[in-house]
Amino acid sequence: MASTDTADVVDWPRRGRRGSGWHFRNLVLLGPAAAFYVAFFLIPLGLLVVYSFYTVDQVKLQITPAFSGSNYRAALSGSLYLNVVLRTVLLGLAVGIVVVALAFCFAYIATFVFPNQRELLLFLLLASIFGGYLVRIYAWRTILGDQGLINSLLISVGVVNHPLRFLLFSRFAVLVTLVNFLLPFGVLPLYGALQNVPRDVLESARDLGGGPVSVFRTTLLPLTSTGIRVAFAFAFVLAAGDYVTPQLVGGTNGIMIGNVVADQFGVAYNWPLGAALAITTMLLVLAIFLLIGKAIALASR
Amino acid sequence: MDESYVRQIAERDLQRLTRRMFLARASGAVVAASGGVTLLSGWSDGATRLAKVGGQLVFVGVDGEDARKIAQPFLKKNHVTLKVSYIADNDTLLTKLRTGGDHQFDVMTIPKDSAPREMALGFVQPLALPGPSFKGLFPGLQKAPWITHGGKVYGFPLIWGSEPCVYNPKKFNGLPPKYTDFADKKYARSLTTIDEPYGNQWLVAKSLGFGHNGNHNELTQAQLDKVRDAWIELKKNVVSMTAAFGDQTDLLVRGEASIALNSWQAVVQFAKAKGVTLKYATPKVDGTYFWSDSYFIASHAPNPDTARAYISYMTSPANNARVADSLQSGCTVAKAVNLLPSSSISRGYPYSVVKAAPMHGDIVRTILPPETSQGSIVGKDAWVKSWEQVKAS
Numbered sequence: 001m002a003s004t005d006t007a008d009v010v011d012w013p014r015r016g017r018r019g020s021g022w023h024f025r026n027l028v029l030l031g032p033a034a035a036f037y038v039a040f041f042l043i044p045l046g047l048l049v050v051y052s053f054y055t056v057d058q059v060k061l062q063i064t065p066a067f068s069g070s071n072y073r074a075a076l077s078g079s080l081y082l083n084v085v086l087r088t089v090l091l092g093l094a095v096g097i098v099v100v101a102l103a104f105c106f107a108y109i110a111t112f113v114f115p116n117q118r119e120l121l122l123f124l125l126l127a128s129i130f131g132g133y134l135v136r137i138y139a140w141r142t143i144l145g146d147q148g149l150i151n152s153l154l155i156s157v158g159v160v161n162h163p164l165r166f167l168l169f170s171r172f173a174v175l176v177t178l179v180n181f182l183l184p185f186g187v188l189p190l191y192g193a194l195q196n197v198p199r200d201v202l203e204s205a206r207d208l209g210g211g212p213v214s215v216f217r218t219t220l221l222p223l224t225s226t227g228i229r230v231a232f233a234f235a236f237v238l239a240a241g242d243y244v245t246p247q248l249v250g251g252t253n254g255i256m257i258g259n260v261v262a263d264q265f266g267v268a269y270n271w272p273l274g275a276a277l278a279i280t281t282m283l284l285v286l287a288i289f290l291l292i293g294k295a296i297a298l299a300s301r
Numbered sequence: 302m303d304e305s306y307v308r309q310i311a312e313r314d315l316q317r318l319t320r321r322m323f324l325a326r327a328s329g330a331v332v333a334a335s336g337g338v339t340l341l342s343g344w345s346d347g348a349t350r351l352a353k354v355g356g357q358l359v360f361v362g363v364d365g366e367d368a369r370k371i372a373q374p375f376l377k378k379n380h381v382t383l384k385v386s387y388i389a390d391n392d393t394l395l396t397k398l399r400t401g402g403d404h405q406f407d408v409m410t411i412p413k414d415s416a417p418r419e420m421a422l423g424f425v426q427p428l429a430l431p432g433p434s435f436k437g438l439f440p441g442l443q444k445a446p447w448i449t450h451g452g453k454v455y456g457f458p459l460i461w462g463s464e465p466c467v468y469n470p471k472k473f474n475g476l477p478p479k480y481t482d483f484a485d486k487k488y489a490r491s492l493t494t495i496d497e498p499y500g501n502q503w504l505v506a507k508s509l510g511f512g513h514n515g516n517h518n519e520l521t522q523a524q525l526d527k528v529r530d531a532w533i534e535l536k537k538n539v540v541s542m543t544a545a546f547g548d549q550t551d552l553l554v555r556g557e558a559s560i561a562l563n564s565w566q567a568v569v570q571f572a573k574a575k576g577v578t579l580k581y582a583t584p585k586v587d588g589t590y591f592w593s594d595s596y597f598i599a600s601h602a603p604n605p606d607t608a609r610a611y612i613s614y615m616t617s618p619a620n621n622a623r624v625a626d627s628l629q630s631g632c633t634v635a636k637a638v639n640l641l642p643s644s645s646i647s648r649g650y651p652y653s654v655v656k657a658a659p660m661h662g663d664i665v666r667t668i669l670p671p672e673t674s675q676g677s678i679v680g681k682d683a684w685v686k687s688w689e690q691v692k693a694s
Contacts, residue, residue, distance in 0.1 A: 058681060059672045061399050061422060080686070084693050146557055165490055168557065169541050247496075248548075251541045255692045267392040267498065268685040269399065 052275035071276035092240030099235035103186030144168040169251025186231035193227025225300040362410030391415035413447035420450035440658035456595035460630035472559035478586040493558035496542035498688030566629035
């Protein structure tokens with residue numbers, strides 16, 4: 001009797017072992033996630049790319065289908081947008097580096113220093129996300145303000161006589177707020193990576209005479225490089241794309257490309273230019289991320 | 302159908318028809334016909350449709366103009382849930398309308414400079430309010446160009462005023478005579494303003510004496526560049542550019558800023574509610590511009606009957622007085638002025654401005670630049686780019 005097993009009946013291309021690779025069952029399991037990804041990421045991204053070549057009639061408020069490179073010329077040629085993009089990338093890099101550094105320390109402490117309390121530590125960290133994004137921004141405005149917690153404390157103990165004005169409405173405030181918000185996103189992948197580092201490997205490295213820096217560079221870094229890259233990606237990409245934080249705590253010097261894109265979409269009704277700016281920034285951020293990722297991979301060899 | 306068959310049926314029915322049956326059927330037919338006419342007329346477009354008030358009412362406008370507390374009796378009586386969304390500039394509203402907001406919003410408050418465009422683009426519907434509401438308006442406002450289009454009335458003026466500076470009297474005794482004077486070092490880390498590209502630059506253009514035929518919204522590129530440079534100097538003293546008047550109030554209340562440029566008298570009231578006393582004034586030499594916000598109903602509002610009823614309620618003389626007083630602005634309904642509290646700042650407004658019909662040319666002038674460049678006069682996109690350069694500097 002002929003077999004009714006699907007795997008025998010249908011000659012699938014790139015047919016792997018059952019339960020791996022491009023097996024039909026795996027494709028079916030991937031289907032919903034893939035469909036969601038296509039519907040809510042790839043298609044909108046594709047539309048954004050298409051829009052970036054359109055033009056706009058400001059009188060009738062109509063976006064005109066076209067194939068014009070004028071928006072990209074405007075995005076790349078003027079110093080205005082390039083300066084803001086550069087500022088955005090630099091701030092994103094700073095946030096990414098600080099988040100990775102702090103997240104690594106936290107994940108290391110949770111994994112190796114207080115292993116019995118790691119779940120509590122993780123819960124406390126993740127609970128901070130439940131407060132909401134805007135709530136946390138306004139909380140930082142209260143903490144960093146002229147009459148906020150930090151300035152009040154410093155003045156009361158006599159460290160300063162006047163409030164430290166750089167704490168709020170500055171790039172420093174944007175950095176602090178973004179690091180605080182993105183830290184949990186950095187901790188999670190690093191925690192997962194550190195969970196897979198056998199403790200005896202670290203002990204062996206120390207037994208062989210390795211100092212802390214040497215153990216980190218030769219043992220921890222190679223074993224957690226993927227986690228570091230993921231943590232950096234979360235922090236860098238999310239920071240570079242943010243525009244609410246700069247608006248609320250950045251003052252007049254904290255403007256980032258997200259604010260400019262929001263203005264194009266919300267105020268100027270120049271969606272094509274906004275789309276071109278968004279795509280340009282996305283490509284630049286991607287390129288930098290790939291470079292940084294390569295650097296981390298090289299450093300971990 | 303066979304004619305003989307029809308005649309046969311008719312004859313059979315006529316034979317059964319008695320006088321009583323005839324009268325009953327005839328009267329029933331009359332009732333049915335009149336009910337059908339009533340229903341038909343009730344379902345026709347416009348104010349003749351049977352009004353159904355209730356449900357959710359979506360309001361989009363400037364902080365505080367929903368006047369929720371004042372509207373509470375109306376909301377409660379009619380089981381209306383008011384859903385409110387605040388915006389700081391009208392271009393944001395325009396974008397929302399362009400992307401489907403005209404099907405989602407019911408009532409909007411739109412400033413006088415932006416309303417003509419909303420009407421021309423078909424985002425709002427003609428306003429047919431029950432009762433004599435329009436006749437209660439000040440004469441100058443009854444036919445204001447920003448509420449009428451193509452011979453039809455689309456909006457109902459809610460409040461009016463000027464765009465003053467709001468300041469903390471404990472930090473500063475008063476204001477300098479010109480906006481460009483705010484670049485002085487003594488105002489370091491003292492200023493705030495709303496993040497919008499037109500009013501801010503218009504004020505500095507006026508301060509610099511730029512414009513065409515007295516219109517400070519008509520600038521050449523060279524003039525706009527100088528306005529931008531002046532603003533870059535001013536910006537050194539600006540703490541933050543806020544997205545809404547609520548944020549601006551917070552900065553002034555916390556003491557992180559002491560003077561708000563391009564502000565609103567209502568900010569004084571918002572701050573008073575938080576226990577802080579502020580004052581408003583205008584640079585004596587430069588002055589400022591006139592504004593008026595009006596109620597409009599979105600062209601495809603989901604709940605237009607409730608929107609009309611809400612507007613009618615809020616524009617009664619008593620409620621117009623309450624709204625104006627709460628926002629420290631001028632009344633638009635003539636009888637509302639005498640209903641203002643005796644201590645109300647709204648009493649001190651120069652109502653001769655809105656009594657004159659038509660209103661004075663300076664009042665009705667727009668602060669918005671042309672939609673597109675016209676000859677040497679630059680359009681809106683140049684103003685937006687200029688403002689972005691200010692912010693990015």
